[in-house]
Amino acid sequence: MAGRRRKNKMRSREAATGYAFISIWLIGLIFLFLRPLGMAFYYAFQEMSITAEGMIYEFTGLENFIYKFRDDIYFFDSTVWPGLSKFVIEVPICVIFSLFIAIVLNQKFKGRTFARALFFLPVIITSGIAIQVLRSYGLDTSMETENTYLFSSNGVAQILSSAGLPYVIVDIFTQISNRIFDIVWMSGIQIILYLSGLQGIPASEYEAAQIEGATAWECFWKITWVRISPITLVVVVYSLIDSFTNVSNTMIKFVYEEYSLRGNLGGSSALGLSYCLAAFLIILVIYALTSKHVFYANDN
Amino acid sequence: MSAGVLLEKMHIRKDRTQTEGAVKKRFRKKDLYGATRVIWSICRFLLIFGLGFVILYPLLQILSKVFMPVDQYQDLSVIWIPKSLTMSNIQNALVYTKFWESLANTLILCLSCAAIQIVVCxxxxxxxxxxxxxxxxxxxxxxxxxxxxxxxVIFLPSFVQYRFFDFFGISRLLGLLTGRDYTEFTRSLIDTRWSFWIPSLFGVGLRSGIFIYLFRQCFRNIPKELEEAAKIDGCGSITTYVRIMLPNAKSSILTVFLFSLVWHWNEYTLTRTFFPQKFQPLAVQLKLAIDGMMSDLATRTNLPFQMGVTYASVLLFILPVLIIYIFTQRWFVEGVESSGIKG
Structure with missing residues (x-):
């Protein structure tokens, strides 16, 4: 009886210490994160106008959520869908690419440190204003628009299609090869994550497999792929978040411009929040689907 | 000679023939192995070289253009290597971006925020x-x-909040108690560095969530026995944290420091909004310089001039981080690998 009481006391003491450690963050969460979030929810249902006496709020119901879809019939096709579906092509390619590069960089060869430093370089500069500015100048002597790819492969595509390959395959190929710059520049963190994961796989497992006569191909699927699956989950989630919240995402751009250029605060909040919700649901579904196949070596 | 010795000799001979065969076989296999290895290392070199070129391409372009006189930009006979060198692009960029002043602003902001984030996260x-x-x-x-x-998504309400910062409700309380309008007790954090320090201080700064996650993973990997030993020696939880946990998390601390530094360095949307007039960091000045050139009558139509200044300013913008990265990349890579971000 006394022992249990002491245990209870210890536990409540532990809880108090835990709360003490996170208390600073908790204050910040409530006042500097949840409160603005709540305010964004409030704005979403209001029509706001700035007058001499300050802000005037007017309840408008769901108007802010639907006005854009009603006024601009191309809004969904031009902004929402590209923003939400960007990940369909990008994330799988990014995951495969970064795993491949991580495996290559994990091998022993001359100049490995240099190669690693090179591949992590995008982490330093990526998503920064620098690339955006360079892009708007096309990185070439001729002015180009922001959407031009830095490396395009029209010539290769022509050769492929004249070689008799079906259009679909050529299209997929050009989609990937046009994005090669973006993909390489996007994958910095993912490569680091995979590399740290690869180093955690015990070498003894590969040795055992080799004695049993497994080929490198089998080793990859039976050991590396299984062992690395927790990292794959992290990489997938990170890439998804990155693709949804990137400044170059059409929806994020729209949310930003809607209040900074057009001053529509309510509409920006409403569409931004619903976009976040949609993105969150997609992440949740993909997380649930992937986490089923994840293997944890020591389940703790 | 007894039968036993003879048998033994026979065995040895048998063994020898067997091993010889095996060596021959293995040798052939090794040969094949070596050949594939050479082919693979060539492939690997080509792959790394090609992708390395893709990564370095923007930097090489910038380097080639920065020291090139602007009248050679449209010269078709000049591709990568300029015919003559000039420093005028750099000099213009130094003026347009107010380089030294904004560099100081950036450094103060990045270093202070990184330090605060390490402690709180x-x-x-x-x-x-x-x-x-x-x-x-x-x-x-x-x-x-x-x-x-x-x-x-939330940064418009945050902007309003920082414009009329009420110290977590204390101002409202004072307003209620004294019967005056509470806005008298609020302060504007816009155009002060507090608009970055306060969120960092309370763990909701720029990407603080990721750092909290990283530190949690790192501390979880430190064996519990260390803490228990400290407890038996009479350490309180704060002492344990400072004496035992932090020294074991050195590599994570370095990683967080570098990431925080880099992300603050590259941040544009927030800095643009929170520093409309004062303390503008390089990222903002870079964009302002370009916008300024585009709207200025003297330079509006002079595209080569604009490009020269743009390339030079971008180089000036990324050069400091690049230098930091070159010096720290070894620890950076090791830090991420050893204790890093694990699932």
Whole structure:
């Protein structure tokens, strides 16, 4: 009886210490994160106008959520869908690419440190204003628009299609090869994550497999792929978040411009929040689907 | 000679023939192995070289253009290597971006925020990693939520909040007590560095969620026995944290420091909004310089001039981080690998 009481006391003491450690963050969460979030929810249902006496709020119901879809019939096709579906092509390619590069960089060869430093370089500069500015100048002597790819492969595509390959395959190929710059520049963190994961796989497992006569191909699927699956989950989630919240995402751009250029605060909040919700649901579904196949070596 | 010795000799001979055969076989296999290895290392070299070129391409372009006189930009006979060198692009960029002033602003902002984030995020991460308390899982979900919600969505209300900062409700309370309008007691944090320091100080700064996550993973990997030993020696939880946990998390601290530095360095949307007039960092000045050139009558139509200044300013913008990276990349890579971000 006394022992249990002491245990209870210890536990409540532990809880108090835990709360003490996170208390600073908790204050910040409530006042500097949840409160603005709540305010964004409030704005979403209001029509706001700035007058001499300050802000005037007017309840408008769901108007802010639907006005854009009603006024601009191309809004969904031009902004929402590209923003939400960007990940369909990008994330799988990014995951495969970064795993491949991580495996290559994990091998022993001359100049490995240099190669690693090179591949992590995008982490330093990526998503920064620098690339955006360079892009708007096309990185070439001729002015180009922001959407031009830095490396395009029209010539290769022509050769492929004249070689008799079906259009679909050529299209997929050009989609990937046009994005090669973006993909390489996007994958910095993912490569680091995979590399740290690869180093955690015990070498003894590969040795055992080799004695049993497994080929490198089998080793990859039976050991590396299984062992690395927790990292794959992290990489997938990170890439998804990155693709949804990137400044170059059409929806994020729209949310930003809607209040900074057009001053529509309510509409920006409403569409931004619903976009976040949609993105969150997609992440949740993909997380649930992937986490089923994840293997944890020591389940703790 | 007894039969036993003879048998032994026979065995040895048998063994020898067997091993010879095996060596021959293995030798052939090794040969094949060696050949594939050479082919693979050539492929690997080509792959790394090609992708390395893709990564370095923008930097090489900039380097080639920066020291090139602008009248050679449209010269078709000049591709990568300029015919003559000039420093005028750099000089113009130094003026247009107010380089030294904005560099100082950037450095102060980045270093201070990184230091604050290390302290606060490691404390929070330690709390989540080692203590059991009610609502721990839902609260940790909140950490994830702060990562997922993009700043663009909540940053308008945050702007209003920082414009009329009420010190977590204290101003409102004072307003209620004294009967005056509470806005008298609020302060504007816009155009002060507090607009970055306060969120960093309370663990909701720029990508603080990721750092909390990172520290939590790192502390979880440190064996519990260390802490228990410290406890037996009579250390309180703060002493344990400072004396035992932090020294073991050195590589994570370095990683967080570098990431925080880099992300603050590259931040544009927030700095643009929170520093409309004063303390503008390089990222903002870079964009302002370009916008300024585009609207200025003297330079509006002079595209080569604009490009020269742009390339030079971008080079000036990334050069300091690049230098920091070159010196720290060894620790950076090791830090991420050893204790890093694990699932």
């Amino acid at each position: 490691s404390l929070t991460g330690y709390g989540f990693a080692r203590f059991r308390f009610p609502l721990r899982e839902p609260l940790f979900l909140m950490v994830i939520l702060t990562i997922i919600i993009p700043t663009q």
